[in-house]
Amino acid sequence: DTAVSQTPKYLVTQMGNDKSIKCEQNLGHDTMYWYKQDSKKFLKIMFSYNNKELIINETVPNRFSPKSPDKAHLNLHINSLELGDSAVYFCASSQDARTGDGNTGELFFGEGSRLTVL
Amino acid sequence: AQKVTQAQTEISVVEKEDVTLDCVYETRDTTYYLFWYKQPPSGELVFLIRRNSFDEQNEISGRYSWNFQKSTSSFNFTITASQVVDSAVYFCALSEANTGNQFYFGTGTSLTVIP
Numbered sequence: 001d002t003a004v005s006q007t008p009k010y011l012v013t014q015m016g017n018d019k020s021i022k023c024e025q026n027l028g029h030d031t032m033y034w035y036k037q038d039s040k041k042f043l044k045i046m047f048s049y050n051n052k053e054l055i056i057n058e059t060v061p062n063r064f065s066p067k068s069p070d071k072a073h074l075n076l077h078i079n080s081l082e083l084g085d086s087a088v089y090f091c092a093s094s095q096d097a098r099t100g101d102g103n104t105g106e107l108f109f110g111e112g113s114r115l116t117v118l
Numbered sequence: 119a120q121k122v123t124q125a126q127t128e129i130s131v132v133e134k135e136d137v138t139l140d141c142v143y144e145t146r147d148t149t150y151y152l153f154w155y156k157q158p159p160s161g162e163l164v165f166l167i168r169r170n171s172f173d174e175q176n177e178i179s180g181r182y183s184w185n186f187q188k189s190t191s192s193f194n195f196t197i198t199a200s201q202v203v204d205s206a207v208y209f210c211a212l213s214e215a216n217t218g219n220q221f222y223f224g225t226g227t228s229l230t231v232i233p
Contacts (some may be wrong), residue, residue, distance in 0.1 A: 043223040109163040
């Protein structure tokens, strides 16, 4: 069973289109994230949700809108796609390392979704 | 300010050589967690190790070892007898207890092991 799964794995689209990437985790974690990895491999946090509530919202254009219908899902919707949005987007989840219930607190990543905007 | 610094952008070694990847972090929290991740050419991000701030014991796992030194705020990663399969980008990361689930990643070190 895949712990963190995201779809689609590849997405090629035209500038100006709207697209969504879906993410689901079956680990029972409280917190989910979206990261963007650019061509230089920098991993940049975009959003983080804890129990469906937004807790981290980095400086990201408001064309990006996360949606968390429940704590196992965090989807990313992107409006009016631009060339600079081309990147690999990683979904991740974690359990707060402070819970003391044996969870290690590390991030579990999905396989990534490679978005190419033409 | 960069909370996690990986000064080595790219490293190349010949197979069977040992290699150390440096990681320096910055935090004012007394409770924090340090991580290493591996990203092979296939692209997935693989968790390697987690260390909490109260545990300065070094760790060895096969050919991998980690040296955590609070005095120098470093958490270095050594691969002994490197192999071609070790070629990847390696990321060091920090999570602080006070900021909950915020993870700070370094910029990564790209390791190439030449056969």
